[in-house]
Amino acid sequence: MFDPLHQFEIHPLIPLRIMDIDVSFTNSSLFMVLAVLSTILFLVGGIYHSKPIPGRWQSLVEMTHGFIMNLIDETVGVKGRHYFPFIFTLFMFILMGNLIGMIPYNFTFTSHIIVTFGLATIAFTFATLIGFTRHGFQYFKLFVPQGAPIYMLPIIIPIEILSYFSRPVSLSIRLFANMMAGHTMLKVFASFTILLGLFGIAPLAVNTLLTAFEILVAILQAYVFTILTCIYIHDAVHLH
Amino acid sequence: MPAGPTLESLKKKLQKAKENVAKKTPQKNAPQTPASNFFNIGAELVAGVFVGVGIGLLMDWLFNISPWGLISFFILGSAAGMLNVYRSLQPKNTDEKKKDQDV
Numbered sequence: 001m002f003d004p005l006h007q008f009e010i011h012p013l014i015p016l017r018i019m020d021i022d023v024s025f026t027n028s029s030l031f032m033v034l035a036v037l038s039t040i041l042f043l044v045g046g047i048y049h050s051k052p053i054p055g056r057w058q059s060l061v062e063m064t065h066g067f068i069m070n071l072i073d074e075t076v077g078v079k080g081r082h083y084f085p086f087i088f089t090l091f092m093f094i095l096m097g098n099l100i101g102m103i104p105y106n107f108t109f110t111s112h113i114i115v116t117f118g119l120a121t122i123a124f125t126f127a128t129l130i131g132f133t134r135h136g137f138q139y140f141k142l143f144v145p146q147g148a149p150i151y152m153l154p155i156i157i158p159i160e161i162l163s164y165f166s167r168p169v170s171l172s173i174r175l176f177a178n179m180m181a182g183h184t185m186l187k188v189f190a191s192f193t194i195l196l197g198l199f200g201i202a203p204l205a206v207n208t209l210l211t212a213f214e215i216l217v218a219i220l221q222a223y224v225f226t227i228l229t230c231i232y233i234h235d236a237v238h239l240h
Numbered sequence: 241m242p243a244g245p246t247l248e249s250l251k252k253k254l255q256k257a258k259e260n261v262a263k264k265t266p267q268k269n270a271p272q273t274p275a276s277n278f279f280n281i282g283a284e285l286v287a288g289v290f291v292g293v294g295i296g297l298l299m300d301w302l303f304n305i306s307p308w309g310l311i312s313f314f315i316l317g318s319a320a321g322m323l324n325v326y327r328s329l330q331p332k333n334t335d336e337k338k339k340d341q342d343v
Contacts, residue, residue, distance in 0.1 A: 159319045160323075162320035163321075163323050163324055167287075170286070170288075173283040173286060174280055174283040181279075
């Protein structure tokens with residue numbers, strides 16, 4: 001039978017152990033490296049022979065840059081431009097990871113919750129550090145909503161703190177669930193195609209549509225991850 | 241001085257073109273499909289409960305107060321999850337807020 005979850009298995013390619021911790025170079029690591037390399041190729045290749053009137057590749061790079069810059073201006077404001085390198089790196093890494101995963105036989109590293117949780121934790125820690133460096137202990141005001149009566153504060157503050165700490169969790173679950181569900185669905189319909197023989201044309205048609213939908217989801221989820229990071233940075237920069 | 245478009249006239253043209261583009265794209269929100277909505281709302285709710293239960297179990301383990309940490313933080317976590325859902329469903333009017341903050 002076809003196991004739709006087989007595609008998410010991790011295989012060590014170069015087994016490595018450092019101080020009893022398994023740090024093997026796995027297929028997941030390989031595709032992360034590929035995502036970084038393809039991002040570099042995409043960006044550097046596009047602007048290597050840059051012209052005043054850009055060609056197709058160069059304008060694609062410029063549009064990507066402008067898109068993220070615009071996103072930061074809209075969600076964080078002009079002050080957020082300092083954090084452009086971080087946000088752009090995050091966006092490109094997730095986008096390339098999602099898109100490389102759409103090529104058959106490739107591994108999608110964003111379909112593992114530990115990867116997305118790692119990325120979300122980096123984004124969350126970054127936003128929190130910005131908040132504390134910009135506002136110092138004033139940043140704790142974030143947990144006290146404006147206009148709340150004092151006798152409600154003992155309940156509201158723990159809820160606000162828990163809500164704050166649930167940000168990286170919800171961020172990671174969202175990306176991981178979308179990628180994993182999408183790829184599982186593709187595999188299930190692909191196995192229907194093989195099982196049904198001649199009638200397999202029906203699930204094949206569905207799969208064609210799903211592939212297009214999955215490419216949309218891949219780009220959309222990278223965008224959603226980035227915009228939510230921007231919103232958290234907005235909260236850290238502006239406080240309420 | 242050579243005849244042709246001056247910098248000023250070009251600027252005016254660019255401004256006009258930008259305004260036209262802005263008119264054509266009134267709202268720039270993330271496109272929402274039912275599937276993505278389902279995952280977004282679900283993730284918000286589940287995340288709150290997860291964090292609540294996690295902190296509750298940690299409190300139990302640290303202070304040896306089982307099961308009160310789990311019980312109280314599960315309730316607080318569920319409340320936080322619902323707060324997350326409520327906030328994510330609020331219409332985003334960040335554009336207006338930003339204008340008076342950044343100018």
